[in-house]
Amino acid sequence: MSSKGKVVCVTGGSGYIGSWLVHLLLDRGYTVHATVKDLQDERETKHLLALEAADSSLRLFQIDLLDYDSIAAAITGTVGVFHLASPNIIDRVQDPERELVEPAVMGTKNVLAAAKQFGIQRVVVTSSTSSITPSPSWPADVVKGEDCWADVEYCKQKGLWYSLSKTLAEKAAWEFAKDRDLDVVVVNPGFVFGPILPPTLNASMSVLFRLLQGSTETYPDFYMGCVHVKDVALAHILVYENTCAVGRHLCVEAVSHYGDFAAIVAELHPEYNVPRFPKETQPGLLRAKNAAKKLMDLGLEFIPIEQIIEDSIESLKRHGFVS
Numbered sequence: 001m002s003s004k005g006k007v008v009c010v011t012g013g014s015g016y017i018g019s020w021l022v023h024l025l026l027d028r029g030y031t032v033h034a035t036v037k038d039l040q041d042e043r044e045t046k047h048l049l050a051l052e053a054a055d056s057s058l059r060l061f062q063i064d065l066l067d068y069d070s071i072a073a074a075i076t077g078t079v080g081v082f083h084l085a086s087p088n089i090i091d092r093v094q095d096p097e098r099e100l101v102e103p104a105v106m107g108t109k110n111v112l113a114a115a116k117q118f119g120i121q122r123v124v125v126t127s128s129t130s131s132i133t134p135s136p137s138w139p140a141d142v143v144k145g146e147d148c149w150a151d152v153e154y155c156k157q158k159g160l161w162y163s164l165s166k167t168l169a170e171k172a173a174w175e176f177a178k179d180r181d182l183d184v185v186v187v188n189p190g191f192v193f194g195p196i197l198p199p200t201l202n203a204s205m206s207v208l209f210r211l212l213q214g215s216t217e218t219y220p221d222f223y224m225g226c227v228h229v230k231d232v233a234l235a236h237i238l239v240y241e242n243t244c245a246v247g248r249h250l251c252v253e254a255v256s257h258y259g260d261f262a263a264i265v266a267e268l269h270p271e272y273n274v275p276r277f278p279k280e281t282q283p284g285l286l287r288a289k290n291a292a293k294k295l296m297d298l299g300l301e302f303i304p305i306e307q308i309i310e311d312s313i314e315s316l317k318r319h320g321f322v323s
């Protein structure tokens with residue numbers, strides 16, 4: 001697919017991953033409708049307006065995931081949609097249904113309904129490994145991948161509200177695609193790290209920030225590998241442009257344990273207070289290199305973990321989050 005002059009919409013364009021996706025799309029000649037939650041808040045807009053080609057090829061729209069009309073206004077006039085906007089909170093929440101599940105699920109339904117209304121060719125939905133990995137009955141000798149689904153009841157029992165929100169939202173997307181005959185393709189990234197474009201810290205970069213401060217949290221039900229933010233953005237473009245891409249796409253540089261990640265951070269950066277973890281921080285998770293085979297077959301060469309860590313820490317320093 002040639003991108004020149006094509007107009008696409010990125011929901012959550014102001015976010016950590018969204019702003020990288022907007023950046024790469026503009027570089028490739030797309031015109032982008034990017035959505036933000038509050039057009040008056042410079043923290044959501046300034047880094048986008050500073051991107052090269054923003055003057056000529058970027059339009060910002062204010063949306064609320066629960067407000068269909070605001071979403072429809074951002075999607076009108078586009079041919080493709082990347083749906084990233086979703087609350088990304090993995091810490092404790094007061095009201096999980098209102099803060100996480102409802103905006104994730106209703107937002108996805110609203111975006112897909114608007115895409116259908118305006119004859120969008122293809123919608124890329126950003127799901128997560130969180131809709132894969134809280135799956136305790138998965139056999140320990142089989143690598144978790146696109147064919148593994150998070151266990152909804154387990155998520156509810158353990159209060160894994162973010163995982164629940166991503167799982168129900170992805171399920172809603174597949175149901176809509178089937179019932180309403182819409183071309184939907186899904187990317188399932190692991191923990192995303194790498195250079196930060198917005199001025200604020202998102203949930204995954206906060207995990208690294210806290211690790212550098214000595215946090216002993218191991219995310220037993222969440223982690224199954226990490227990925228560079230630029231690779232996640234590129235994965236979205238690859239599955240959009242390659243019509244042969246179908247279904248879910250695991251997006252991690254390897255299936256691995258959080259302790260593996262922390263050990264490499266500690267080795268590369270002994271100046272920080274990174275704790276030592278036991279070998280198995282994700283009980284029952286089988287490690288695997290080259291697990292994201294579907295994306296690799298589309299041409300994605302994953303940035304290695306050492307580079308992911310170096311780029312992330314350099315960015316945390318540049319933004320003044322760590323010294």
Ligand SMILES: NC(=O)c1ccc[n+]([C@@H]2O[C@H](COP(=O)([O-])OP(=O)(O)OC[C@H]3O[C@@H](n4cnc5c(N)ncnc54)[C@H](OP(=O)(O)O)[C@@H]3O)[C@@H](O)[C@H]2O)c1
Nearest residue numbers: 012015016017037064065084085086088128191192202204
């Ligand atoms: N980061 C990761 O490790 C990771 C891994 C797997 C999947 N994901 C998924 O990737 C997507 C982006 O995540 P991220 O890390 O880039 O998070 P982020 O920086 O927090 O970005 C989330 C985006 O969604 C928007 N948003 C949230 N609630 C909204 C609402 N009610 N109405 C309108 N917009 C709303 C935010 O708008 P504002 O900026 O205006 O608040 C922001 O643009 C999410 O779907 C997340 O679940 C992330």
